[in-house]
Amino acid sequence: MSKLTVIEGSAAPLPIENLDTDQIMPKQFLRIIDKVGLSAGLLYDLRFDEHGDPIDSCVLNRQEYKSARILIGGSNFGCGSSREHAVWGLQQYGFEAVIAPSFAEIFYSNAMNNRLLLVQLDREAVDVLLRESVKAPKSELKIDLEAQTVTSNASGKTFNFPLGVRHKRMVIEGMDTIDLTCTQLAGIEIFEKRHFERYPWAAVM
Incomplete structure (x- = not known):
């Protein structure tokens, strides 16, 4: 967009x-x-x-x-x-x-x-x-x-x-909240990996 x-x-x-x-x-x-x-x-x-x-x-x-x-x-x-x-x-x-x-x-x-x-x-x-x-x-x-x-x-x-930073970016770049979340996907995956390494019993089988 x-x-x-x-x-x-x-x-x-x-x-x-x-x-x-x-x-x-x-x-x-x-x-x-x-x-x-x-x-x-x-x-x-x-x-x-x-x-x-x-x-x-x-x-x-x-x-x-x-x-x-x-x-x-x-x-x-x-x-x-x-x-x-x-x-x-x-x-x-x-x-x-x-x-x-x-x-x-x-x-x-x-x-x-x-x-x-x-x-x-x-x-x-x-x-x-x-x-x-x-x-x-x-x-x-x-x-x-x-x-x-x-x-x-x-x-x-x-x-x-x-105009807040988040809303400003959303309107200018045509992003919704899901798009905005996806820009942090790499960080989310790193967090998820570390989390399940620490708490393996919480992993969904």
Whole structure:
């Protein structure tokens, strides 16, 4: 998998506090045996009314945000159940990153494990980016993973964001937790050999 060091694109504003995974991916779209088709269910109850007609006021139904690759959300984004489908749906819809003041812990791990970048910025920075995305919907943001910065083309402002070494490597190199573990395989095999030499009775026959 090719390295991912920069994400560039316009952003869609969705400043909803405590947006949970049941809202991001409603339960009726979980009855699948693979990941295909989840984009249709993304934020379904916000995008469509009870008759299945698009709600014009929803940001994802507005033409100026159709090509957005970055979503700007509210605090505690992704709270609720641990359904991984919420991450897959966001990705299938076209989002490569979500910017918010904070994220639910399980959602954060699920996202990073699937190469959906989550960028945590302080509330003031998020509010700046939200205002710009409303005022100039086509303006782009540049997220530099290596430098850990978000730069607004509209204002030229740059914001730094935290990113742990492990998650940074996972997103840049396209690794999940299994891939990451396999990079330590040589050390694991050495440990295993020494362990069973010391405790031969523990070896599985």
